[in-house]
Amino acid sequence: VQLVESGGGSVQTGGSLTLSCAGTQVCMGWYRRIPGQEREGVAVLYRRDEVISYADSVQGRFTISRDNAKNTVHLQMNTLTPDDTGMYYCAAAIRTVFPLKPDNYNYWDQGTQVTVS
16 A cells, blocks of 8 residues: 655645545554654544544644545644644554554655645
C-alpha cells in the first residue's frame, strides 16, 4: 500500500489548508513533526469513523474526514498559526487498536511541509 499525500504548502496566519491522503485503511492518522519537538499525533480516525480523536493543540481547528468513494482521508486545518508549521504525515493501520500509537500503523507516507507565517 502506498499512501499519497497532497495539499501542503505555505499560508499566512489565520489561513486554512487541507491535506489529503489517498490509500486509506481501517484506521487513519495524521502526525506532525515540528522542529525541536517530538512527533505529535494530530488526529486519528478509527474504523468506520466510529471514533475520532484530536490533539489538544488542534482541537476545534482541525477536522479529519474520510471519503470512502475516493479512498482518501482529509485533514482540514483552519485558523493556522506559526506553531502549526512542520512536516505532516499520513499513516494507515490495517487493524483497530485503541488508542493507536505510532508503532500500530502499518504504512506511512513521505510527509508534506506545512508552513505558516
